[in-house]
Amino acid sequence: MPNPTAAMLVIGDEILSGRTRDSNMHHLAGVLTKKGIDLAEVRVVADDRAAIVAAVQALSGAWDHVFTSGGIGPTHDDITADCIAEAFGAAIDVRADARALLAAHYKRTGGELNEARLRMARIPDGAILIDNPVSIAPGFSIGNVHVMAGVPAVFEAMVATVMPQLTGGAPLQSDTVRIDRGEGDIAQVLTGLAKAHPELSIGSYPFQRKGKFGSNIVIRGSDAAAISMVRAALLEAFAGDAE
């Protein structure tokens, strides 16, 4: 059975303007790979209602799971929750369970649960809250879409909350062979190995180090013996330059 699939939607002008370097994509990619869920597509869109709604609908229809990051805070530019509701045709308002979480938190810390912070309790009808152990204001799951904060510490905590609830596939095994030759010198051997082992995915990732080109060959699949055979073939073909 093929692995479940997933997409990620990163929401935020600050990523597209180059002000902020996104780190949530790389984090989620690693977590999903370990879980045996294949991340098939990522999109980054601006804080723009039409763009968010269209992307949520496209990704939600195409893949098993969608993970969003960003735009669920208390300020005027945080419009993700309302856009998700629109994408699903769901009503949205301040919800009692989310409000209770925030009220208890601000009572404990002496902060004020003002109108702005109450925006963080706006949850679409039918959504399930995602626990936020870092800063309390919850994310939520609706349909196959998991809506999470953009601040990396909060995003990562919410991913950790959601992941055990999902059914993973077979985590792929993988092995990497580093070859200190440019891709052009090894491509023919790689093509032969890829044809001989259609059950494996063999990827070539060039790098440049100290002015010299090399290639990392990543061999992926569920057949550990086949992966070992390809590794051995590469070490033999490029003896002295491969490890």
Next chain:
Amino acid sequence: MPNPTAAMLVIGDEILSGRTRDSNMHHLAGVLTKKGIDLAEVRVVADDRAAIVAAVQALSGAWDHVFTSGGIGPTHDDITADCIAEAFGAAIDVRADARALLAAHYKRTGGELNEARLRMARIPDGAILIDNPVSIAPGFSIGNVHVMAGVPAVFEAMVATVMPQLTGGAPLQSDTVRIDRGEGDIAQVLTGLAKAHPELSIGSYPFQRKGKFGSNIVIRGSDAAAISMVRAALLEAFAGDAE
């Protein structure tokens, strides 16, 4: 007149599996912002023909420029050039001008221009080559799509080649005010300022440092005087916590 718009398409299994952390998006975002071209959307797709063709067609139709990274090397998993040709309905083959560049390079360096390396001279009919001062194998522009390598040093060199040929807009001015309070404490003031200055974009970007929450307020627009007024209003409203 509004600024020109752009999208980026990152191509590569290695980004989606979490093996590689993409840095090209952040680089391109910064370059485009300086140039006055608005990066409106980014997509990341796998080394998959149908996914690449569909994304190129969607992005090319929606935005003024599209920049791609990845998948133009010599190995079997480098399929970007052929997918771009398919997306534009253009023929593709080894082209004399690209072949000549590679032949001269490998003659100079003593390498062999073998069948695999010749794949890097596959250029769609009607495309214009993009110079690659780092490793010679060229990128290309066809229609409004600029096709570049994934290796960051090569990607950045190709971006530097392409950028002077594009017409930019008015680079936005921007100013950032750091406020050592959580977003919930400042949201009401921000909403008021955003309403009073519809000509500006005021974004709030929360951060967490040493266990405390704060917010960077980024004020963007072409009216420097208005930006200064908003800065002054924030410093006054949050005196002692803002700088």
